Amino acid sequence: MTKNPVQNQPLVKYEKVSKKFDDLEVLKGLDLDINQGERVALIGPSGSGKTTIIRMLMTLEEPTSGIIKVDGTPLWHKEVNGKLAPADENHLRKIRGDIGMVFQQFNLFPHMTILRNVTEAQVHVKGIPKDEAEKRAITMLEKVGLGEKVDAYPLQLSGGQQQRVAIARAVVMQPKIMLFDEVTSALDPELVGEVLEVIKEIAKESDMAMILVTHEMDFARDVADRIVFLHGGLIEEQGSPKEILENPQSSRLQSFLKRFLSTT
Amino acid sequence: MSWDWEFAIKVFPEIFNVIWLVIGITFGAYAVALVFGLILTFARRSSFKPLSWTVYGFIEFIRSTPPLVQLFFVYFALPLIGISLNKYVAGILTLGIHYSTYVSEVYRSGIDSIEKGQWEAARALNFTKSQTWSKVILPQAIPPVIPMLGNYLIVLFKETPLLMAIGVVEFLQKAFLIGADHFKYLEPLTIVGLLFLLLSYPAALLINRLEKWSNQAYGKGSR
Numbered sequence: 001m002t003k004n005p006v007q008n009q010p011l012v013k014y015e016k017v018s019k020k021f022d023d024l025e026v027l028k029g030l031d032l033d034i035n036q037g038e039r040v041a042l043i044g045p046s047g048s049g050k051t052t053i054i055r056m057l058m059t060l061e062e063p064t065s066g067i068i069k070v071d072g073t074p075l076w077h078k079e080v081n082g083k084l085a086p087a088d089e090n091h092l093r094k095i096r097g098d099i100g101m102v103f104q105q106f107n108l109f110p111h112m113t114i115l116r117n118v119t120e121a122q123v124h125v126k127g128i129p130k131d132e133a134e135k136r137a138i139t140m141l142e143k144v145g146l147g148e149k150v151d152a153y154p155l156q157l158s159g160g161q162q163q164r165v166a167i168a169r170a171v172v173m174q175p176k177i178m179l180f181d182e183v184t185s186a187l188d189p190e191l192v193g194e195v196l197e198v199i200k201e202i203a204k205e206s207d208m209a210m211i212l213v214t215h216e217m218d219f220a221r222d223v224a225d226r227i228v229f230l231h232g233g234l235i236e237e238q239g240s241p242k243e244i245l246e247n248p249q250s251s252r253l254q255s256f257l258k259r260f261l262s263t264t
Numbered sequence: 265m266s267w268d269w270e271f272a273i274k275v276f277p278e279i280f281n282v283i284w285l286v287i288g289i290t291f292g293a294y295a296v297a298l299v300f301g302l303i304l305t306f307a308r309r310s311s312f313k314p315l316s317w318t319v320y321g322f323i324e325f326i327r328s329t330p331p332l333v334q335l336f337f338v339y340f341a342l343p344l345i346g347i348s349l350n351k352y353v354a355g356i357l358t359l360g361i362h363y364s365t366y367v368s369e370v371y372r373s374g375i376d377s378i379e380k381g382q383w384e385a386a387r388a389l390n391f392t393k394s395q396t397w398s399k400v401i402l403p404q405a406i407p408p409v410i411p412m413l414g415n416y417l418i419v420l421f422k423e424t425p426l427l428m429a430i431g432v433v434e435f436l437q438k439a440f441l442i443g444a445d446h447f448k449y450l451e452p453l454t455i456v457g458l459l460f461l462l463l464s465y466p467a468a469l470l471i472n473r474l475e476k477w478s479n480q481a482y483g484k485g486s487r
Contacts, residue, residue: 060384093390101388107381111403111482120399121389153483173389 009072011036011177011209012057017066018233019052026052028233029066034177039203039210041220041241044230045256050213052228054179057211058101059092070095071176097125104182106162108154108169114141115150118169126173142169144198160191164198171202177209183236184216192216199223217260221245229253272451275442279455282438283463289356289434290421296360297420298413301367305375308368323365331362332426339430355427363420370412374405407478414471435459450459 010033019027026049034040042050055061056068059075067084068075077084078091108117118137121223122128128136141147144164146157153155154162163183170178180199184192196219203210203223214220220227220241227244229252237253248254299414307319326334349357386396425433428437439452 058384058388060387089393093392096387096390099388103381103388104384105379105381107379107385109382109385109400109404111407121391124395124399125390154482170388 011035011071012211013067013069013072014053015067015069017053017056017068018064019049019056019061020064026233027063030233030235032228032235033213034209036176037207037209038226039212039224041210041224041227042213042230042245043215043217043220043227043256044236048230049233050230051181054101054181054211054213057177058099058179059096070098089118097173098176099179100170100173100177101179101181102166102170102183104164104185106154106159106166106186108162108166110154112153113150114146114152114165116152117154117165118172121169121173131256136172137168140172141165143201144168145194158191159187160194163187163191163195166204167195167198169206171206175208177211180210180212180214182213182215184214213215215260217245218258229256268448268451271446271448272455275452278442279435279438279452279459282433282435283459285432286421286424286434289352289359289424289427289432290417290424292356292419293359293363294417297363297367297416298362300364301371304364304368305371308372309375319342324369326362326365331423334358334362334430335426335430351427351430351432354430355432359420359423359426363416366416367413370409370416371405373412374409375401377408378404397410407481410478411471411475414467414474418467418471421464421467425465 011154012032012034014030014032015142017027017030017032018025030049032053037166042053044050057070058062062076063073067077073095074084074087075092075095076087079085109120112120115134115137118140119130119133122133122136123130138147138150144167146164146168148159149157149161149165151204154165157165167183184195185200187195196216198218199212200223201224202208210223212220212223224241226238228235228240229244229248229250231252237248238249245257246251248257304319304323307315308323310316310319335355335358338349338358339351342349382400382404383396386400391399424434425436428432428440431437433441435456439449440457442452443449
């Protein structure tokens with residue numbers, strides 16, 4: 001476990017964070033802490049704001065109001081003379097280096113081989129020498145079971161294989177926190193298992209914090225330390241997987257789980 | 265008036281010799297169009313609104329006025345405000361800038377076809393803005409539009425006779441001069457048409473090849 005520089009300081013802290021898309025308010029003053037090394041699963045009906053939570057942390061969406069802190073430093077703001085001003089790209093880049101993300105649609109670079117997909121950012125963003133970066137990439141690709149495919153292009157792989165490459169590409173950058181945005185939703189059902197296995201494996205081996213937006217309840221139970229149930233842009237209920245899945249308190253969570261288990 | 269083979273064979277080399285000048289002007293103007301077109305594309309996308317609006321106005325203005333008018337303006341009017349260009353530079357710049365507005369539109373369509381997820385992945389991996397352009401966006405945006413860019417090379421090539429208006433002796437002007445000397449226009453003008461065909465047609469075939477290649481690159485269609 002990496003030691004926290006400040007005692008009891010969460011790795012990520014959302015303070016009264018709201019997000020509006022035009023007239024639609026998807027988050028309504030969210031307060032949420034993620035600790036170092038903690039695995040948090042976000043569940044909830046579509047439109048409950050769970051994807052927006054991690055997209056704001058990845059700096060893909062800017063919060064409408066509120067503050068997100070990473071290691072105690074505001075992400076979207078910069079302190080200028082004791083006041084908070086909007087952050088510039090340099091500030092965002094500095095903090096973004098600690099964060100990695102895997103997308104629903106994989107988003108591999110189709111014009112690069114698998115190896116280059118996993119090497120490119122190591123070399124050009126982290127400044128790792130090319131041969132070392134390739135070694136690390138190959139080790140990582142072997143870990144996700146794609147050691148044979150280094151010279152293939154993304155479009156030559158199945159969806160499950162592409163998603164495993166995308167996981168390798170993000171994890172090889174050694175972020176402090178990994179974000180998973182419904183990473184199996186775009187996959188054929190028979191390919192879901194291999195991707196979830198890889199994530200579980202990585203969760204076991206590393207001490208990265210993870211936020212996982214997911215509809216896979218069994219997966220959430222296996223991987224997460226805590227499950228957060230969102231409804232209408234607010235946290236409705238949170239707790240250990242056991243508490244949330246086996247003993248839900250709120251009627252909304254009860255009916256969500258019931259509906260969920262009956263549809264799958 | 266009938267076709268005179270002897271005359272045609274005699275004047276052919278004279279007209280053919282201009283080929284290097286025409287090719288030079290074509291590629292010079294094309295290079296200007298490719299580079300300046302990319303600059304226009306970026307400027308058009310700038311979040312600094314006055315720049316993007318100015319560039320929008322510039323593009324619309326250039327496209328809605330005839331290249332011949334622009335050529336006369338550059339060659340005859342600019343010297344009045346102290347900018348004198350020789351006829352070759354004036355020709356290359358005018359044609360190049362004129363086509364840069366079309367080329368810029370081609371780039372734009374290529375860039376717009378890149379999925380939002382590619383930008384987001386580049387961001388998540390913490391690439392800088394310029395790395396995102398050079399490593400992720402442009403390498404995907406340009407190959408599919410190479411055939412369109414190639415078509416503009418051919419169109420531009422066919423516009424080179426315009427430059428005779430400012431005294432550049434390209435194919436057509438050469439043919440006219442020869443014709444005027446001998447009072448015979450049929451042969452030299454036919455040769456000009458033939459030369460355009462001989463150069464344009466293989467170029468079009470090459471572009472077709474490129475199009476097929478770009479449809480198959482990176483494992484497309486293999487699954």
